[in-house]
Amino acid sequence: MASSTIQTLTTTFPIKEIFALHFLHSLSKLRRQKSFTGKTSERARKIKIAAYISMARATGGTSRRWSRAILWRLHRRAKARKILGYTKLKKRSSGADVGRIRRRRKDAEEDRLRTVVPGGGDMETLRLMMETAHYIKCLTMQVNVMQSIVDALSSA
Amino acid sequence: MDPPLVNDSSFSAANPSSYTLSEIWPFPVNDAVRSGLRLAVNSGRVFTRSELVEHSGNKDVVSTAEESTVTDLTAGWGRRKTRDLNSEDESSKMVSSSSSGNELKESGDKKRKICGSESGNGDGSMRPEGETSSGGGSKATEQKNKPEPPKDYIHVRARRGQATDRHSLAERARREKISEKMTALQDIIPGCNKIIGKALVLDEIINYIQSLQRQVEFLSMKLEVVNSGVTTGPTIGGFPSGDLGNLPIDVHRTIYEQQEANETRVSQPEWLHMQVDGNFNRTT
Numbered sequence: 001m002a003s004s005t006i007q008t009l010t011t012t013f014p015i016k017e018i019f020a021l022h023f024l025h026s027l028s029k030l031r032r033q034k035s036f037t038g039k040t041s042e043r044a045r046k047i048k049i050a051a052y053i054s055m056a057r058a059t060g061g062t063s064r065r066w067s068r069a070i071l072w073r074l075h076r077r078a079k080a081r082k083i084l085g086y087t088k089l090k091k092r093s094s095g096a097d098v099g100r101i102r103r104r105r106k107d108a109e110e111d112r113l114r115t116v117v118p119g120g121g122d123m124e125t126l127r128l129m130m131e132t133a134h135y136i137k138c139l140t141m142q143v144n145v146m147q148s149i150v151d152a153l154s155s156a
Numbered sequence: 157m158d159p160p161l162v163n164d165s166s167f168s169a170a171n172p173s174s175y176t177l178s179e180i181w182p183f184p185v186n187d188a189v190r191s192g193l194r195l196a197v198n199s200g201r202v203f204t205r206s207e208l209v210e211h212s213g214n215k216d217v218v219s220t221a222e223e224s225t226v227t228d229l230t231a232g233w234g235r236r237k238t239r240d241l242n243s244e245d246e247s248s249k250m251v252s253s254s255s256s257g258n259e260l261k262e263s264g265d266k267k268r269k270i271c272g273s274e275s276g277n278g279d280g281s282m283r284p285e286g287e288t289s290s291g292g293g294s295k296a297t298e299q300k301n302k303p304e305p306p307k308d309y310i311h312v313r314a315r316r317g318q319a320t321d322r323h324s325l326a327e328r329a330r331r332e333k334i335s336e337k338m339t340a341l342q343d344i345i346p347g348c349n350k351i352i353g354k355a356l357v358l359d360e361i362i363n364y365i366q367s368l369q370r371q372v373e374f375l376s377m378k379l380e381v382v383n384s385g386v387t388t389g390p391t392i393g394g395f396p397s398g399d400l401g402n403l404p405i406d407v408h409r410t411i412y413e414q415q416e417a418n419e420t421r422v423s424q425p426e427w428l429h430m431q432v433d434g435n436f437n438r439t440t
Contacts, residue, residue, distance in 0.1 A: 027379070027383060031383060040377075040380060040381070043380045044373070044376050044377040044379075044380040045376075047376040047377075047379050047380050047383070048372060048373055048376035051372055051375075051376055052372070107354075107355075107358075108355075109354070109355045109358035109359055109362070110358060112358070112359075112362050113358055113361060113362055113365075116362050116365050116366060116369075117365070125330075125334050126330060126333050126334055126337060129334060129337030129338065129340075129341060130337060132341060132361060132365070133337065133340055133341050133344055135365070136341070136344055136345065136361075136364065136365060136368070137344065139365065139368040139369070139372070140368065142368075142372060143368055143371050143372060143375065146372065146375040146376070146379065147375060149379065150375055150378050150379055150382055153379070153382040153383065154382050
């Protein structure tokens with residue numbers, strides 16, 4: 001597993017460029033959409049979702065559970081929208097946690113961390129730490145790239 | 157090993173009372189008074205002493221008996237254990253007695269009675285006592301060895317539990333790994349190195365992630381504004397609406413190139429960071 005993650009991290013695509021590509025592509029897509037001319041908060045929300053999704057896609061979505069969780073959330077949301085129109089999401093917990101043994105749920109801070117990291121609901125602690133480290137790195141990368149895009153756009 | 161503990165407590169509860177009372181009584185008393193006092197304290201055992209006195213009819217015997225009680229007190233644990241062993245050898249009474257303290261006392265008294273009855277005649281009366289005491293001493297050395305092995309065994313068992321029990325081993329390895337990850341996370345997050353304590357570190361991590369997420373949100377809002385500004389700019393500038401679809405891609409391409417340039421300028425340490433990430437994963 002370790003070697004595979006190293007491969008996905010180093011030898012395959014550079015995550016930053018991939019994220020920038022995905023994000024700019026989705027931005028241009030969003031701008032071409034007619035529904036994009038809504039409220040500014042709605043548009044901002046869509047851009048945020050696009051940023052997270054492109055980040056999740058940039059990481060490959062294979063070995064990292066948080067990226068899969070983000071993509072899965074999007075998938076479910078799209079499905080719900082397609083079927084029922086736009087509805088509020090139900091909590092996933094009942095479906096995901098059935099049949100899994102929960103051990104050591106004492107730590108309040110750890111539980112908070114589980115809520116913060118996507119897909120961290122029922123991870124082992126070790127896995128949670130790894131995912132958190134990777135998630136933090138990707139978030140910093142995302143913030144940097146977005147900041148540079150904002151700078152470029154505002155200067156242009 | 158439970159009954160000996162109970163025995164010990166009961167005996168230590170029983171023994172010092174007589175001893176301290178004979179200590180407390182400061183006046184030079186003759187043995188009859190002393191035995192009477194002891195009778196007042198705990199009747200059964202002193203009754204055995206009085207039996208001894210009756211059997212031997214000698215003052216020295218009483219004093220030696222008292223010495224024996226003192227040595228009982230000083231001999232302490234191992235000696236009592238030998239007694240318990242003796243009583244276990246004497247079987248049935250002790251078996252019946254291992255349930256409660258009172259019965260234990262009775263059994264001890266019975267045992268003493270047995271000792272007294274064994275030491276039937278006068279001169280020989282002291283010798284079994286001495287023999288038992290000497291035997292007790294030898295057995296005390298045995299017992300010193302013997303309680304050590306149980307202690308050692310318990311200790312070794314604990315060590316064994318620490319060392320070779322697979323669950324605890326796995327648990328310890330897991331904890332070590334988690335703490336490694338925590339330190340790695342502390343290294344990632346700026347200004348988190350000085351924080352001590354898991355809860356505080358986790359709190360800091362959560363705060364950092366939330367701040368990053370908020371930053372992303374803020375940047376997306378900013379991007380929305382900028383993006384809409386860019387879109388509205390060319391339309392105001394009189395571009396035909398058909399080109400509007402194609403335009404953003406070019407804009408984005410240029411932006412992307414700019415941003416790449418920016419990235420290549422800025423991001424060298426961050427690439428190192430990702431390499432560090434690779435190393436970080438290799439340690440797992």
